[in-house]
Amino acid sequence: MQNKYSHRRPMSWGERRTATLPRRVQQVSRILLQSLLSFGVPHQAPVGMFRTECLDRHFCLVVKSGFLGSMFRFDIEGASGVHPVSGRRAAQCGYTVLLNPGGDLVLRASYLACDVDSQDVTGPQLLVWFMNTEPDGSESAYPFLLTCPLPHWSPREIVCEENYMEVSARKPTPPLEQRGLEWMTPPPLGSEEGGTKEWRVVFSVPAENPSALSAMREETLSLKEAQLMGYHVNATGTRIILRCAYSAPHAYVMQEKGVILEVISATVFYRHQWTLVMVDTSLACGMHKGELDGSYILWRFPQLLPPLVQVPFEDKGAAVGVAGSFLSDCELQQRGYRLSVGDGVVVIGIPFGADGGSLKSHVMHGQYSQSYSIDLFYMHQWRDAQWDLTQHRSFRPLWTPAVPRTPSIMNLTVPAEGVFSVSLGAFPPDVSLTHLTVGGHVVPILDAEEFGLLISHVPLPNGSHSYLLQVPFSHHLVLQKYLGNRYRRYTLQVNFTLLLIPHGETFSHPASVVCELQDVVFPKIKAQCTDASIRLQLHYGNLETQWWLYIGSHRLEPELVDKGGYWLESGPGYLGVEVPLFGPGMAYEDLSLRGLVASLVVSVMDVDTGIAEHSYIQRCTFPLRELMVCLPDGRMVVLVDTAGTFPPVDPRHTSLLDPSCKPQDSDHSRALFSFRLNSCGTTVSIEGNNLVFMNEVRFSPKGQPAPNQFTHLSYRYRQPIGCHYPINGTREMLIYKSRAGAQISPLTRPRRSLKGQSRWLSFIRGNVSCTPWCGLWR
16 A cells, blocks of 8 residues: 555645546535634644654654644544544544654544545545644644545454554445345344434443353443443444444453453444344454563564454464554564564564664663663454454554663774774663763863864664764873883773753763774984083973983983073973083093093883883083093093193193103193092192092193202193092092183082093082182082
8 A cells, every 4th residue: 555645735725626526625625614714724834843644544643742832632623523632532533642752743543533534536534633832822723634545445454552442344245135134033123214323232241140151241232322332333335333442331351372352242233225234343452561571572462362253263464563554574674573473372572672662761770771662563364254354453552661771882993093982872862961071070061072072963863862972092081001012002981971851860871991002102312412511302202291201310300400400492292401511410431632522321211110111322522621530449530721821831741740640642732641649749638527639730841850849940830630538438520620711611510430441420519629620510
């Protein structure tokens, strides 16, 4: 059957069909004219607010929830007038009004309902008015002329709707040889005037005496009496109809294969051409409300309904649908629905949360829970001794209690992209994300982007939705841990807080996502020599927050920078450090006429493990004019500058107090001496707690006798030199520099030991010498 509706504007109804059905046009025009007088000017339906559909044997009109006013209703207009759809009359006349899980208003009307105009050519038609109270208190009317294709009726059709039971059976035709004769003697009808006045309905109900075997008692009602008791009995040109609400006066309950049935056993009698005709209009509807079995909701229905079947019985198959529409076998398989028959019972299994149903959220004891409901539609067909084909349709709303559900977390992260992608959900429409907590920081959804977090709302085809959280690995709230071999572990710890609408309950769900990636770029160190310092440039790499920078054995800290005279420069992606020649961390390896050879060891150490992952050594030769070094092993190394003296002094001919102690090396203006303090005429004296070793660099012109300590000859050049050592204590290296010509600002006294004869390793503090040399200390 091709499902198609049409709803037309009232002003164009007279334009519909003028040539093919003139009588029908006149009827519709007359009804519309009366409607205009009753309701006033009708309103045109807004686009997208209404949906019409032809279901199996039913009209369907849906009004979107957002369009509903404070009060609303459906009115049905037909030959008998205008009637609101509500209460007992709705069930008796074949109308069902409900709110679907999305909050939309749904009208479902049987093709055989009251006021339906059944056309043998065009199919059934129904005029519906939707009455809506607007925000200003006024009432608006929206008319819909619903038209569906002509259905192909089976000999007997039974419908178990949510609020009523209905049976329609084909009118029997008496055999030719028995026409004009009575089929029953005596007939249960009087000789009243023709029409439905002569109709009778005979109900069979269980006898009050339970001891009687198969005891059923009968009760005969006229049509008027039946209608007063809530039964609707009517006929079309070809069919007899009986309809009533559940729990009708003559309904009784029985159990078949463990399934509760509500049954009405009824027979309609009427006169046809002086022949008494009877039609079995019995009804039986399954009352099973469904049950939750693991992850499936199960609904059971007996394969054979004894009140409706006369053996022999032949099963003609079954079909399953949702909300009045059948599903194909492919759709059933895709949704995971199951249909099985065993021990005379049909069992339909629907996965919890499957498409076609609706989820509702709850919070129970702080835990997120869900209940599931679905409007099941089931049709069973059979053939028996009485009817060539019976179609039995059931509309059954099924629902489950609230079941704890752990929200789903999916890690969609692609490590190479450097961004965490975490999906939360899916959730029904009644759940909304309000804020999240990352690394102890509470971030409202509206502020997430400003905070560097990207949260996306992802609608899903089945009406649910999920949330996608994206956080860069480099975000300051992402935990990082270096694992070695350039591998790093990124950890995102987040707590989602969600709100149930409209109840306002909240719940939280934590998530921790970990990604390990070989992406570590170690810090890179560059260095260059200047005249008086070593300049370092540390390029951070991408682990800058997990490393300590060591200059020699000193960790770079504000105190070291202040006291050591370091100069810092911060640039994009790097840190610049300038270490002065005599600053802490410098190591001195050699002193020659070319200058002082100093080295600087820079290490990058892992904060957690204390392991130096990367080291760099920079060596520089600093040109010097004068320098004096006192070594802890009792040696002195002195570089003197004779330039600027007058008359000129030839450094090659200089000596110490012992004239035999000549320069180790010299050039045209400088002389380098290296000697032990117990040689070369060195004198020793005590000053307080110190031993003072003194010597002197002298120059005598060539050809002049060399003076000695016993003579009083004068020298053209004399430069006192000396070392101070504590009497009791460790001898340490001291470096002195001449005040005259000092081009390097006083910085530190070295604290390093010397390896061998020419390598110094550490600095110490010392007092300023009283000689023309000043100690450089830190």
